[in-house]
Structures are given as C-alpha cells and as structure tokens.
Amino acid sequence: MSRAALLVLADGRFPAGGHAHSGGAEAAVKGGLITGSDGLEAFCRGRLHTAGLVSAALAAAAALGVDPVALDAAADARTPSLALRVASRKLGRQLMRAARATWPSRELDVVAREFPKGAHQPVVLGVAARVAGLGADDAAYCSAYESVSGPASAVVRLLSLDPFDATGVLARLAPEVDRVVGAAVEAAGEVVVGGVDALPAASAPLLEIGAEAHAAWPVRLFAS
C-alpha cells in the first residue's frame, strides 16, 4: 500500500463535494449555538463522538471488506433524519465519482451499480480506501477527521472566524480523534465476526433536529 494514497483521499481538495456541507454547523450558528472558537470546539467534540464515531466505524468496516449493502442499511438505521440521509447519499455519490476516476476498480463499480442514487458517504469512503490499498484505520481516520474538519472550515466562512483559531480547534481535538478511530476500528473488527449490529449507534439529537430545520430554509449557504 501507499501511505500517500491516504493523503490523496483525505485532502480537502479531493473533488468529493464535501466543501458544500457544514455538518450541521450552519444550523448551529444560526441558532446561536456556535458564536466563536469555544462553541466550535464543543460542537466538533460532540459531533466527533457521535456521528463521527459511527461514520468512522462504517468506513473501517467497509475497508475491511464487509458487505456494503449491509453497512448501508446500518447507516440508514443510525441516521433517522431524512435530511441527513439525503445529504450522506449525495456526498456518497460525489465521492464515488471521484474515487472511480482516481482508483478505477471493479469493487467500486459494483457498489456504484448497487446504489445508483449514492450509498452512504462513509461506506463509499471505506470501499475507496480499500481499493486505494489503505487499511481500516486509514479509512476511520479519514472519516473521523472529516467529521470535525468540515464544520471547522464551514464556521470560518459562516462567522468569519480566524482560520488559525479553527485549525487550533482541530489540533486540540486530535487526541480524541485518535481515540474515536481506535474505538471505530475495534467495532469494525467485531462487525467482521458478528455482523453490523456491532457498529456503534451514538446519536446527536441536536444534529438531527437541526438538519430537519436547516433543510426547510429557503436560503442557505451550505447543503447540510
């Protein structure tokens, strides 16, 4: 495997459409829940340990070769908000397009055919990591980091937050990203043996409620 493939996949400039999504930060900013870097940090920390953990475990399990159809159904059950399911499939579809162009493979083609409207993003991420020759931990790192870096860069735009402050938040969260990745990879190993019920199901009520409110706004900067 090439470790540099991880940098390609994790690069914010990888053309997978993530920049159009705020990970719920736009709704939180509008609701006055994020007003500066402290609020951003608390938001990212909560997202990391809930949606981030679940995504990282899905990505890690997909990277280990667990059936993407079963993982996608598990993602549905762990994403009750319709708005979040729509956003995740849209992101999955865009990532699939970028990944197939970058790492052409039969495995990606099969998943793309199975889900013409897009599979959940973390599942596609895991399969992409797999065909890029990366491991479960790499996939989990990509996903867990994305769960906080997306909101951080969105809040820079939404609040004109100092980018140095936003990057500081990400650096302070790094040890927790490590722990979440550890838990995600462990859960993914259990999925290989015992099925998708072993995936974590940590939920964030405000992200789910906020996503439904956000989807109903007539004008918004981010798609989710």
Added chain:
Amino acid sequence: MTTAGVRATARIAARLDGRGTTALPVLESDGPLALRRTRGRGDEARVMLVGAMSGPLGGDRFAVEAEVGAGARLHLGSAAATIALPGQSKGEARYDVRIDVAAGGELRWLPEQLISAQGSDLCVSTRVDLAAGARLVFREEQVLGRAGEDPGRLSSRLTVRLDGRTLLDQEVACGPGAPGGWDGPAVLGGHRALGQLVVVRPEFGERAPEPRVLGESAALTPLVGPAVLVTALAPDALRLRRVLDEALAALDG
C-alpha cells in the same frame, strides 16, 4: 458476580382471546417491578408498571419483557417516573426492555420519564422486534437530574426491528464520564430533558408523514420503512411531554 444489586424481570404476554378482546395470560411482577392490569379502552389490555421500591440503584439489573400476539392490543403505562439512583453496590445499573409484537398486534408503550439522579450510573437497552404488519407507539423520555441537580451517568440504546430489518438504532450517552461534547451544541446543548417517539404503522408504507420541525427543538422524520421518529429536547420534563403529546395527537388524529 461482584455486585450485590437486585435482579428482577417482569413479564407480560398479551393475546387475542376468543371474544375479540386482549387477555394477559402472563403478567409476572418481580421484586421492585410490579405490574397491575387496569381498565383499558375498547378491546385493548392496559397494564400499569408500578415501582414497588426506588431504583434502579447501582448494581441492579432490571428487565421488562413484553410480548404481544397476533391481533392483540396492549397499552403499557407506569404509575410514576423511574429514578436511577446511586447505590451501595459498585458498578452500573442495567435496565433491559425486550418487546416483541406479532403481525396484526399493537403495542402502545407510554411509560413515565426516566430520571437520572446525580451520582447514578445506568445503562438502558431497549430492543423492539416487530413482525411485518405490527403496530407500535413507543415513547421514551430521559430527564437529566432532579430539579436543580446535575445528572448521573446515563446511556440508553434503542433498537427497533421490523421483519428482521433494523429500522432504528440509536444510543444517547450523557452525564459524567460520557464521551466529550454530550452537553454541547451538537448533542444536547444544555437541554435537561430528551425524548423519542417511534410510531410504526403498516399504512406509513404507502404514505409516510413528511419531515417537519416541531417547535424550537424537536423534529419528526420518516425512517426507512413504515415508521416515523420524533426527536425532542426541552428544558424540563413537562415541556418535553407537551411536545411529544402534540406530535402523537397529530399522528393519531
């Protein structure tokens, strides 16, 4: 076993009897979990869960198992809120709920709140298995701390399956020792009461309610399957109940 907590399992089985009403061939209370049959509406059977002691306390293991047969209709309520308290025994308390509903059966599971008192440590696990064609109204409400009190440690996982497929799998963890950010702007945002209402109806397969926002911090969303979920946060138990009652009344309408 290293803990010396109380172990108790209460069991309910509801069956359609020959006269078209619901009978309760099994109604087993156990220790602090007392079950009473009360007057039901129409052909349903109504059961009240009456806490005969306080708890669960640290180290306790409580369980409630309910089974609803084909065509039977069961309504479960409780007489008072359940309060998780710290105990003499070390370790967490567990509260496991197992629910099975057969095709054509209906369960309305509407107990009072679970209150997580300061210093308590409770792990709740609820698993609902529905056959195709079963109907469900399931409410759960968690209140973090008694009035003016910090919450204990609480984790609660809710899994709902329909015809072997998982409709919903959600876990909330809060209080001291919970993963970081639980009280922050992505998760609870300082709210002290949270609740969920799951409604499963075969007719939602044809036409599920559209997603909608309910008040300031609640939303209804269709799940993947003939079901909807209402997720609500509120400053206190009273206001939480109001939101969930209104949502249920609109769905029952």
